[in-house]
Amino acid sequence: MPELPDLTVYIEAMRERILGAILTQVRMHSLFVLRSVEPRIEELEGRSVVGIERIGKRLVIEFDDEYFVVIHLMVAGRLHWREPDKAKPHRHRLANFVFSSAESRTLGVLCLDEAGKKKRASIHVVAGRADLAQHGRDGIEVLACDIDDFVTRMQRDVHTLKRALTDPSILSGIGNAYSDEILWEARLSPFRRTDKLDAAEWQRLFDACREVLTTWSARLVAECGGAWPKKVTAFRPEMAVHGKHREPCPRCGDEVQRIVHADNEANYCARCQTGGKLLADRALSQLLRGDWPRSLDELDAMRERHRGLTDS
Incomplete structure (x- = not known):
């Protein structure tokens, strides 16, 4: 799952490309990716991007009048920036967001893809800062606290x-x-x-x-x-x-x-x-039971015995 450094890269890339741009078209290509009902996602079309931020492991695109798109990539979700003719939907495509300049020139398409069969990535549309705050998990920002x-x-x-x-x-x-x-x-x-x-x-x-x-x-x-x-x-x-x-x-x-x-x-x-102590791996420690090495020295001794058996 993308973490703070990975999301920082996405934020910087989106700021360069869509900050100040107008969302001219949005298309959902999965029945399950959009997890909110109100406001309708079509209400975002024609609105300008005024900010991009992060809440926990969620990316937030802010539009004018305090409308927000909250994107949670989960484990396999990824964002891509495509030219319009290269943004056609495929089996991993969940959503397309088409952005244009104030002069109606198409800038590109922000694509949300998710590989694999487990479709966990999500999109929420939120109106107002109060509702946006509900998407946080209340964890503190270690880069902003003492x-x-x-x-x-x-x-x-x-x-x-x-x-x-x-x-x-x-x-x-x-x-x-x-x-x-x-x-x-x-x-x-x-x-x-x-x-x-x-x-x-x-x-x-x-x-x-x-x-x-x-x-x-x-x-x-x-x-x-x-x-x-x-x-x-x-x-x-x-x-x-x-x-x-x-x-x-x-x-x-x-x-x-x-x-x-x-x-x-x-x-x-x-x-x-750990001072040389091996921490118990649940699966292997249950399999080996009393033979589970408790330290690096015991692990080395076990490997020496194994080499002796294979050499004989």
Whole structure:
């Protein structure tokens, strides 16, 4: 699911192309993507774009008279900018928004696509700031808060750090990918509880959040160089640990480990983040039971035994 840095790239790209433009035509190509009834989406035609922003992991296009389009990309939704003759609907197309200049010159088409069979992306049309606020999940913006607000919100309930960082009611715009990078930067275990950190650890975590999100937002915007973002993905070769299972940690050189739960995989460095302790992967630990290695040393010993068996 696109997170704060990815959405920042979309916002910058849309501001360059449609800020001040007029929505001349909107077409829904899926029966399920439009989740609101009133106001009707056709009421947006002829209105000008006056702002583009983000609420959590949702993109918001503001039109005059406080009308808003709220787009939630979910996991597989992506936005594209097309010339009119290249914006024809296909099996992944959910919606087309055609924008023109004040002189009625067509500027391009904002296309919402979603790959895969699970159609989770959504569009809501909202009138008024009060109704728009209901689409937020009340998570605070870590780039706009101070450390006291950050710690207070993170300690509202007792959670693991991984869960707290990715809970949209606690923090805004952080998901599985960048939470891995943040925890690695802060040298903290994803399973540490929010009631167990000392002041120095909270400061490291707060600083890591701001550093990772700011650095990656700037990096992705610079990579696009004004072009439309073509590859919005949670897996990037420059990342330290996310999606890097069994690759070397860029800080200590040990293998990056993983925790698999349902459809998600979290990655961490045991040497840098857990003092060498391996965190239990539910599926493998249940399979191996007493043979599950509890540390990097036990993991190395297990691999040595396995190599000995295969060599004999």
